[in-house]
Amino acid sequence: MSSAETDPIPTTQPEAGTALLASGDRPAVWASGLVKSYGPTVALAGLDLHVAAGETVALLGPNGAGKSTTIGLLLGLLSPARGQVQVYGRSPSQAVAGGLVGAMLQDAGLMPGVRVGELLAMVRGLYPRPLPLDELAAIADLGPLLGRRADRLSGGQGQRVRFAAAIAGDPLLLVLDEPTAAMDVQARRNFWAQIHAFAGRGRTVLFATHYLHEADGAADRVVVIADGRKVADGPPAAIKANFGDQQVRFTLRQGSPALLAALDGVRTVEHDHARVTLHTSDPDATVRALVRSDLQWSGLEVGGPDLETSFLRLLGDQS
Amino acid sequence: MTGFIALEMRRSLRDIRYLVIAVAMPIGLYLLFTGLFGAHGQRAQGLPQPVELMIAMIAYGAMWAVFSATGPRIAHERAIGWTRQLRVTPLSAASALSGKLVTALAAALPAMMLVAVTAVLSHHVQLSAAQWLAMLAAMWASVLPLALLGLAIGYLAGDEIAFPLTMALYFALGALGGLWIPLSTMPLAMQDIGQALPSNGVAELGWRIAGGQAPVPKAVLVLTAWLLGSATAALLAYRRRNTQSAH
Numbered sequence: 001m002s003s004a005e006t007d008p009i010p011t012t013q014p015e016a017g018t019a020l021l022a023s024g025d026r027p028a029v030w031a032s033g034l035v036k037s038y039g040p041t042v043a044l045a046g047l048d049l050h051v052a053a054g055e056t057v058a059l060l061g062p063n064g065a066g067k068s069t070t071i072g073l074l075l076g077l078l079s080p081a082r083g084q085v086q087v088y089g090r091s092p093s094q095a096v097a098g099g100l101v102g103a104m105l106q107d108a109g110l111m112p113g114v115r116v117g118e119l120l121a122m123v124r125g126l127y128p129r130p131l132p133l134d135e136l137a138a139i140a141d142l143g144p145l146l147g148r149r150a151d152r153l154s155g156g157q158g159q160r161v162r163f164a165a166a167i168a169g170d171p172l173l174l175v176l177d178e179p180t181a182a183m184d185v186q187a188r189r190n191f192w193a194q195i196h197a198f199a200g201r202g203r204t205v206l207f208a209t210h211y212l213h214e215a216d217g218a219a220d221r222v223v224v225i226a227d228g229r230k231v232a233d234g235p236p237a238a239i240k241a242n243f244g245d246q247q248v249r250f251t252l253r254q255g256s257p258a259l260l261a262a263l264d265g266v267r268t269v270e271h272d273h274a275r276v277t278l279h280t281s282d283p284d285a286t287v288r289a290l291v292r293s294d295l296q297w298s299g300l301e302v303g304g305p306d307l308e309t310s311f312l313r314l315l316g317d318q319s
Numbered sequence: 320m321t322g323f324i325a326l327e328m329r330r331s332l333r334d335i336r337y338l339v340i341a342v343a344m345p346i347g348l349y350l351l352f353t354g355l356f357g358a359h360g361q362r363a364q365g366l367p368q369p370v371e372l373m374i375a376m377i378a379y380g381a382m383w384a385v386f387s388a389t390g391p392r393i394a395h396e397r398a399i400g401w402t403r404q405l406r407v408t409p410l411s412a413a414s415a416l417s418g419k420l421v422t423a424l425a426a427a428l429p430a431m432m433l434v435a436v437t438a439v440l441s442h443h444v445q446l447s448a449a450q451w452l453a454m455l456a457a458m459w460a461s462v463l464p465l466a467l468l469g470l471a472i473g474y475l476a477g478d479e480i481a482f483p484l485t486m487a488l489y490f491a492l493g494a495l496g497g498l499w500i501p502l503s504t505m506p507l508a509m510q511d512i513g514q515a516l517p518s519n520g521v522a523e524l525g526w527r528i529a530g531g532q533a534p535v536p537k538a539v540l541v542l543t544a545w546l547l548g549s550a551t552a553a554l555l556a557y558r559r560r561n562t563q564s565a566h
Contacts, residue, residue: 075407096407103407109399113330125322126409151399165404175407 026089028053028173028204029074033083036069036228043069045228046083051206053088053172056199058215059208061225067208068106070225071177074206075103088172095173099127102171104162104179110150116161117146120168127169139197140164141190155182163191167198174198176207180214192218246283247303248290252276255295264289275299320414327388327422336482337387341430345380346437349373353442366530369442373434374525375498377458380430382492382518385466386485388423393473394481397560406561416470416557423466427459446529454528461521461542465492467549468517474556492518514538517545 029051036044044066051057059067072078074085076092087095095101111119117133120142124130131139137146140163145153153161159182167174176195180188188211195218199205209215215222216236224232224239232239251274252260260269265282276297280286283302290297331337352372366374396402405415435455438444446454469485476484493499495509496518502510513519514537523538 077403077406097409097411099409101407105400105403105407107400108404108407109396109401110404111326111330111401112395112399113333114326118326118329122322122326123408128409162404169408 026053027051027086028055029085029087029206030089031070031074031083031085034070034073034080034085035082036066036073036078036080042228044073044080047225047228047230049074049223049230051173051204053204054202056195056205056218056220057207058219058222059206059225060210060212060215060222061208062210065225066228067210067225068177069228071103071105071175071206071208075101075175099129099169100172101175102166102169102173103175104166104177106177106181108162110153110158110161110165112151114150115146116142116148116150116153116164119150119161120146120164123165123168127171129170130168131170136164136168139167139194141194156184156187159183159187159191163194171203173204173206176205178208178210180209180211188214246280247301248278248280248283248286249299249301249303250276250290250297251299253296253298255293255297259293259295263293320410320418323410323414324418324421324425327418328425331384331388331422331426334387336391337384337426341380341384341387341426342433344383345376345430345434348379349376349434349437350441352376366526367444369438369444370446370529371501371526373438373442373444374454374458374529375522376434377431377455377525378462378496378518378522379493379498380434381427381458381462381521382465383489384427384430385423385462386469386489388426389419389466389469390472390476390485391482393419393470394476394478397474398478412557412561419470420463420466423469424459424463427462431455431459450528450531454525457524457528457534458521461517461524464517464542464545464549465521467546467553471549471552471556474553474560492516496522498522515541517542520545 027050029049031047031049034044034047034049036042047066047070049059049070059070061067069078073080074087074092076096085092088100090098090100092101110116111122114122120133120136124133124136130136137143140160142160142164145157145161148157150158150161159179163179166176174195180191183191192214195205195207207214207218219236221234222232222236222239223230253274257269257271257276260266260276260278263278263280264285265280266278266286267281268279270277270279278286287300287302290300349372353369356368356372393402406412410418432455435444435451468488472481472485472488495513496502496516497505497513498518502513502519505513514523520538520542524534524542527534527538
């Protein structure tokens with residue numbers, strides 16, 4: 001079970017200030033050999049995870065890799081079949097009860113029938129040293145949402161309020177499970193800026209994602225998991241250096257997208273509306289071929305490998 | 320936890336289903352029934368019509384108040400993930416559960432009081448101060464088994480089914496428990512069923528106290544049995560939903 005036995009926990013609750021200091025010496029998350037199954041399905045097959053205080057770490061993997069199970073275990077929502085997990089030296093349940101952790105879960109919702117401001121005031125009241133309301137409203141960009149009913153928000157607004165609820169207690173560790181799943185591009189950009197603002201206050205952030213560019217852009221370190229195991233762990237740059245193709249990006253103004261795959265060096269083609277990303281083994285050759293072609297395009301970018309490609313390679317190597 | 324309970328209560332006061340069904344409907348039914356059956360005459364319990372109906376409607380309103388604050392609400396919160404969000408805050412599971420119960424019991428008070436006020440204003444119902452106090456306190460405490468039953472429904476039933484299910488239970492307990500028509504006018508078999516229901520137990524305590532009698536042991540026994548049964552059901556239902564599931 002949890003490691004309460006090996007690492008005694010003070011019987012009295014420390015003062016809020018001393019809790020902060022004492023917690024700074026310990027890793028935010030320390031998990032070792034986590035095993036978890038649901039019936040015959042193995043969700044985690046011996047996962048180790050270490051997150052230092054103050055780090056922003058991405059937990060990257062496809063659906064079914066074990067990301068949500070990992071998060072459930074370190075929030076005390078689940079218990080491991082084997083292995084140990086500690087959050088700031090405490091069992092997950094104790095860390096949650098002590099207000100050290102805030103979480104934005106994938107399928108979590110807001111209290112119906114109340115206003116956003118009322119809801120956040122209540123949540124703040126559950127924590128020993130919450131964020132001041134004005135600071136909370138500023139970080140989560142709540143503004144006029146405070147007076148709105150929590151059950152009558154758009155998807156993006158609801159996401160902002162759920163983020164606000166997660167940081168309302170000013171937790172040392174913020175855990176996010178695929179937080180931007182329902183956001184558009186602009187909302188995602190704003191959201192990661194808010195996460196940076198929160199992490200910049202010396203807080204630890206652990207987020208699960210399968211948006212690979214998010215892990216690349218937002219994390220200090222990326223832990224890649226697949227099939228319940230850790231398959232890579234390092235700074236985004238190191239993962240990119242080891243794996244991955246080059247990319248050529250542009251906006252296709254005119255011409256048949258079907259021609260793209262035939263350009264020199266191109267391995268795969270991705271479309272985000274008119275924005276095209278070509279994964280290529282030889283970007284020089286691809287750009288030359290693009291110039292010679294009859295296609296109308298603009299906004300050319302040539303870039304190094306991205307996590308998306310690294311990730312696909314990693315998964316390919318696994319099987 | 321006080322902040323949690325305070326917000327839950329504020330929510331009840333804005334809940335239209337609670338306001339209409341638990342508060343407005345018993346008052347309306349009271350005025351309707353006293354109009355239909357006449358304000359004079361005696362009924363089964365040997366109480367004046369307006370007193371007996373007042374107590375029946377107090378029980379009726381209190382029943383929906385505790386149901387509405389538990390069953391459909393908890394089922395909905397589970398469906399939209401609020402229950403899950405609350406579990407990753409420092410609020411303990413025990414506090415969340417007891418907060419729900421406190422809120423449900425608190426919601427019963429306005430529903431009960433307003434029927435009493437209506438009875439006093441419209442039919443000049445008179446009881447001694449001690450009787451009022453004992454009657455309301457006994458009836459209030461005895462809706463606890465119904466609140467626990469609502470809790471069990473909230474953790475077992477899905478969001479779609481919880482409201483109709485609670486409604487059906489509420490009407491059944493009201494009708495079979497003798498809150499609409501006195502049990503003594505029903506066939507004997509129905510009387511036996513009625514006397515075994517918690518809704519009848521709640522009203523029976525009130526009728527006895529208003530009639531200057533001590534509560535019958537049978538009603539107390541019935542309510543105690545329901546308390547134990549529904550507490551067990553609520554606990555099992557809660558644990559079923561909160562052990563080792565990823566969702």
